[in-house]
Amino acid sequence: MLEVSNLRKVYGPDPNAAPAVADLNFTVAEREFVSILGSSGCGKTTMMRCLSGLSPATSGEVTLEGRKVDGPPKDLAFVFQDYSRSLLPWMTVRRNISFPLRYKGVDRRAADAATEEALDAVALSGRGDRYPWQLSGGMQQRVAIARALAYRPRVLLMDEPFASVDAQTRSGLEDLLLDVWKRYEITVLFVTHDIDEAIYLGDRVLVLRPPANVGHEVSVGLPRPRHQVETKREPEFGRLRGELFAALEHRPVAS
Template sequence: MLDVLGLRKVHGPDPDGPPAVADLDFSVAAGEFVAILGSSGCGKTTMLRCLSGLVPPTAGEVLLHGAPVTGPPKDMAFVFQDYSRSLLPWMTVRRNVAFPLRYQGVTGPAARTATEEALAAVGLAGRGDRFPWQLSGGMQQRVAIARALAYRPKLLLMDEPFASVDAQTRAGLEDLLLEVRERYDITVVFVTHDIDEAVYLADRVLVLRPPAHVSLAVDVDLPRPRHQVDTKRLPEFGRLRAELFAALDGGGRDAAAPAPSPADAG
């Protein structure tokens, strides 16, 4: 579905300046959940903005269904990290969710049906008349997810969407995402700096090192459906966690130092 080919992004007018994204190559298959794992400042958000067509790359290209992405595609949705700024505070929850549908030409009863179905899917049925500022942080992020679902995207891009909520709320949102992804058959590219989150959610994890390039790709062969306790108790979960930890930490440790065991990584 998605092909990223030789992607390079330099901030500023000099195309030969230091890149935020350098020679990035990867593909995402239809229906796949790919987590992009990297430390803060490695270029993850810049990469996502290039994938979404919000900013043009300096070099390389992004293909969606084989067609170049030159602006935000109609069958792609983006859930931002800062949900409090992505929701419009003067609009009700229902109007926030319905807002982008006009750009698909969906209005009237069809828009109302799509909006109510999306709110129900994220557990917010009956809260459509509230305003975002009347909801908790976790509920606001559910509104942002509902807005993306109402749009019925084929591809969902998510930029550390659960980073600003507490651990219990985060676990609930992770499980919600897996449920709605299965229900709506959405392909997901999910950026995070949390190793456990990447392993728990994804079919495949790509590790980015700065400037953003893929230093490791790991298949996550854990059974689905997944469970916050049972899945994380599996020996394979611990092994994958340790492998990814070592890949992220490799630049800061002596190359001769042994990689951490699953127990050490915990």
């Protein structure tokens, strides 16, 4: 579904400047959920901007279903970390969700149906006439997710979308995301700096090291559906946590 080949990103006119992304290579299969794990400042957000077509790569390429990404693809949606700034405060929740559908050429009746379905998917039915500033942080993030779902993307990119909410709200959003991932059968690339979150959500976890390149990769064989308590009690969860922590710290990883 998504292929990243020798991706490199340098800011500024000097091609010899220190890169934010260097020699990045990986693939994501259709309907796969891949977590991208990395410490702050390792180039995760720059990478996501290149993958989404929002920022041009210095060299290398990104392809979506075999087509080169040279601008924001219509089959891709992006949920940002700062959800409060991505929602338009003068628009109702319903209008925030529906307005990007104009870009896709969706007629009003179909847009209204997609919006209501997305509101239901994120458990916000009945709140469509409210404004973002009338909702809690967790609800605002659900609006951002609903907007992406209404767009009906083939690929959903998410850049640390739950970093600004409390632990309990975060757990609920993680479970919500897994529910909608299954319901909409989409491909998800999810960036986080939280090891437990990366394991809990993903089919695979890629560890990024600065400048952003894949330093380690693990497959997550934990059964689905997952549970916040039971899944995290699994010995395999603890083993994966230790392996990923070692990879982040550039320590030897046990085989």
